[in-house]
Amino acid sequence: MAAIDTDVGEAKAATASHGRSASLRLAQTILVLGVGAAIWLAPLSVPANTKAALAISAMLILAWMTEVMEYASAGLVGLFLFWIFGIAKPEVVFSGFVNDASWFYIGAVFLGTMATKTGLPQRIAGFVVNRVGLTYSRLLLGLIIITFLLTFIVPSGVARVVIMAPICIGIIDLFGVERGSNIGRGIFLLMTYTAAIFDKMIIAGTGAITARNVIERIGAVDVTYSFWLLAFFPCAIVTIFVGWRLTLWLFPPEIESLESRRKEVQAHFAAVIPWSPMATKASVLVLLALGLWLTDWAHGISAAKVAFGVGLIALLPFVDVLDASDFRKANLLPYFFVAAALGMSEVLRETGGLKLLTDTFLGSMEPVLSSEAVAVPVLYWTAFIYHFFTASEISMLATSLPILMEFSKTHGLDPLWIGMVWTFAAGGKLFAYQSAPLIVGYAYGYFRHTDMLKLGALLTLVEFVALAFCVLLYWPLLGFGITP
Numbered sequence: 001m002a003a004i005d006t007d008v009g010e011a012k013a014a015t016a017s018h019g020r021s022a023s024l025r026l027a028q029t030i031l032v033l034g035v036g037a038a039i040w041l042a043p044l045s046v047p048a049n050t051k052a053a054l055a056i057s058a059m060l061i062l063a064w065m066t067e068v069m070e071y072a073s074a075g076l077v078g079l080f081l082f083w084i085f086g087i088a089k090p091e092v093v094f095s096g097f098v099n100d101a102s103w104f105y106i107g108a109v110f111l112g113t114m115a116t117k118t119g120l121p122q123r124i125a126g127f128v129v130n131r132v133g134l135t136y137s138r139l140l141l142g143l144i145i146i147t148f149l150l151t152f153i154v155p156s157g158v159a160r161v162v163i164m165a166p167i168c169i170g171i172i173d174l175f176g177v178e179r180g181s182n183i184g185r186g187i188f189l190l191m192t193y194t195a196a197i198f199d200k201m202i203i204a205g206t207g208a209i210t211a212r213n214v215i216e217r218i219g220a221v222d223v224t225y226s227f228w229l230l231a232f233f234p235c236a237i238v239t240i241f242v243g244w245r246l247t248l249w250l251f252p253p254e255i256e257s258l259e260s261r262r263k264e265v266q267a268h269f270a271a272v273i274p275w276s277p278m279a280t281k282a283s284v285l286v287l288l289a290l291g292l293w294l295t296d297w298a299h300g301i302s303a304a305k306v307a308f309g310v311g312l313i314a315l316l317p318f319v320d321v322l323d324a325s326d327f328r329k330a331n332l333l334p335y336f337f338v339a340a341a342l343g344m345s346e347v348l349r350e351t352g353g354l355k356l357l358t359d360t361f362l363g364s365m366e367p368v369l370s371s372e373a374v375a376v377p378v379l380y381w382t383a384f385i386y387h388f389f390t391a392s393e394i395s396m397l398a399t400s401l402p403i404l405m406e407f408s409k410t411h412g413l414d415p416l417w418i419g420m421v422w423t424f425a426a427g428g429k430l431f432a433y434q435s436a437p438l439i440v441g442y443a444y445g446y447f448r449h450t451d452m453l454k455l456g457a458l459l460t461l462v463e464f465v466a467l468a469f470c471v472l473l474y475w476p477l478l479g480f481g482i483t484p
Contacts, residue, residue, distance in 0.1 A: 028066040032059050046356060049087055053351040056081045057344050061399055072333040075340020088347045096342030099217070100304035102335055104209045107304060110311025111289060112159040113326050114282040115150075134265055136253040139171060140187060141244045147194050148240060152293075153286045156206070157199040157437035164191050165444060172446070174264060175255050185447040186251030189455055190243055192441025193429075197239055197463070199437075200427040201232035203293075203303055206338055207393035211401055211423040212303075213342065218349065218405035219415025225293040225303050227478075231420065234474055238466040239459070246458050251451075282321045285310050341398035354402050369413060372482050376421060376471050380464050383425030393426050393435060417475075417482045424467055428460035 036059035044051050056078055063074040082093045096102055132142035143164070150160050168191055172184045199205025203212055203225050212223045258265055289310040293303055314321035348354045369375045387396050404422055408415040429435055430453050438452070475481065 025068060028068045032062045032066065032068055035059065035062055047352065049351045050353050050356060052085060052087050053082070053347050053353045054356070056085075056087065057348055057353065057399070060340075060344055070333065072336040072340065075337050075344070079340050079343050082343070082347050088350050092346050092350045093343055094339075095346045096339035096344075099339075099342060100209070100213055100302050102339040102342065103308050104206075104304035106332075106335060107307025107309075107311050108154075108156045108159070109327075110314060110322060111286060111307055112154045112156055112163075114286060114311075114314055114321055115153050115163075117278075117282070117321075117326075119279065134258040134262060136175070136183060136256055136258075137244075137248055139258070140190065140247060141240075143168065143171070143187060143191055144194055144240050144244055147191055148198055148236060151195075151198045151202050151204050152290050156204070157195040157435070158440055160195045161192055161437045161440045164195070165441075168446075169444075171265075174258055174261060175253075177254055179446050181254055182251035183253050183255065185451050186247045186253070188441060188444060188446035189251075189451050190247045192438055192447075193452070193455060193459065194239060194243055195441070196429065196435045196437040197427045197459070198236065200424050201229070201236045201239075203228050205393075205437075206334060207397055207426055208423060209303070210338060210342065210394050211397045211419060214345065214398065214401040214405060215415055215419035218345075218402050219408060219419060221414070221416045223416060223419075226295065228420070231470065231475060231478065231480065232424065234470055235424070235463065235466040238462065242462050243455075243459055246455060246462075250454055250458075278321055281319060282314070285314055285321060338394060341394050345398050345402045349402055349406075354406055369411070369418070369482070372471055375418075375482060376468050377464070379418070379421045380425040380428075380467060383422050384428045384460065387426055387429070396426060397423060413482055414480075417480065421467065421471065424463070428456070428463055430456040430460070 036055045039058050040052060040055035042051070046054075059081075060074060060078040063069055063078075064071055068074070069077070079093055082088055083090060087093070132138040132145070146167075147160060147164060150163065154160050154163060165188075168187050172179075172181075172187060175181075175183050177183045196205075200208055203209060203223075208228075212228075215221060215223050289306050292299070292301060292306040292310075311322070313319060315323070315327070345354075368378050383396075383400075386400065387393070401419060401422060404418050405415045407413075408418045429438060431438075431449065441447075442449075442452070
């Protein structure tokens with residue numbers, strides 16, 4: 001996981017900077033600074049701290065949107081500005097470093113490292129593929145199922161893409177086709193896209209983790225791992241099977257089957273790491289984490305504490321599943337990014353900036369959100385459009401969810417219902433820049449932007465229909481509605 005995260009950061013930086021001229025970057029920098037200065041100097045009838053918080057937050061959001069700086073670096077600059085200008089107390093500015101959302105990432109690093117070092121993903125892949133069959137159609141379905149199952153033990157869409165990439169490349173090579181083939185495009189694109197989507201159906205990726213933290217902290221409601229999974233499970237099933245059929249339709253294979261090369265396929269999925277006491281201990285720890293997540297309704301231990309605690313157990317003497325070098329090699333930039341985004345949200349809340357945005361941005365939405373049948377399309381498609389202007393799910397959720405949570409509380413709506421619909425809507429994407437897993441998957445060069453646009457547009461519609469079904473027909477069976 002440590003090496004994975006480092007490679008991901010390098011791939012993402014290379015993809016973001018590729019083809020961007022110095023003049024464009026200068027223009028983006030001027031835009032970021034100019035908008036912040038304009039808000040700061042504007043004759044607004046609001047307290048000085050509120051106006052300053054809005055100005056620095058606007059600069060941060062634009063910096064993330066334009067990727068003028070690396071996300072974590074931009075976030076730390078923003079926190080420093082909040083701090084040095086005395087916009088809020090230090091414990092408010094740096095509050096993001098001590099909440100569950102930030103520390104869940106560290107726990108995810110531990111769990112991902114355990115899974116990768118023991119060969120568990122390869123074993124899962126071999127188990128699934130040996131049972132689904134060796135036609136292209138069945139292998140494609142098997143890869144989606146593997147990606148979904150890995151979501152439970154590797155709580156990071158980026159890490160899953162990198163873990164799955166060698167498996168996918170090996171299958172493509174067995175078919176004997178090139179990168180630009182329909183087989184290559186279909187396999188890699190669907191694996192990448194579903195890795196990003198599944199992070200919203202399970203509290204696994206940093207986006208869903210960030211959303212959960214905001215919903216609990218500002219919405220003042222409990223969000224359990226088990227209920228989130230249960231509520232979105234039908235959407236996951238629809239995504240697996242409809243995504244599979246759409247990919248077969250959009251990218252029909254050049255070669256239908258690998259049945260004649262069965263031995264080679266079985267050899268490819270053979271466990272590369274022998275089963276050992278360390279693998280046994282790692283599997284027990286991963287299953288322990290999963291069991292605690294699924295039963296959080298009973299014990300109340302947060303997902304972050306479970307992930308971090310199990311990871312620390314793996315470091316203990318005589319357990320020795322992980323060692324200090326695994327932690328030293330970890331890329332902690334996502335931790336700083338999550339902490340900065342949450343710290344910015346808390347500063348806005350403390351200074352009254354969120355209330356100002358709530359009154360101006362959502363003041364007329366009360367009649368629209370009073371009906372579930374109307375609220376679902378309004379929230380879903382508003383989030384979909386808003387996401388075009390935020391280059392990161394975390395920045396999108398960290399800046400918009402607090403507003404929705406405040407609105408929900410003041411207008412008698414269920415913050416959990418609003419938060420879950422809005423978070424799920426962040427899964428619909430058309431472009432790679434909207435999600436780190438998509439950026440990483442695109443960097444392998446197996447699919448084009450136009451491929452993602454086609455599959456993304458169709459899956460965005462499918463996800464909307466699946467969400468509407470859950471909200472209107474399935475969630476009422478769970479006793480879950482827009483009004484508490």
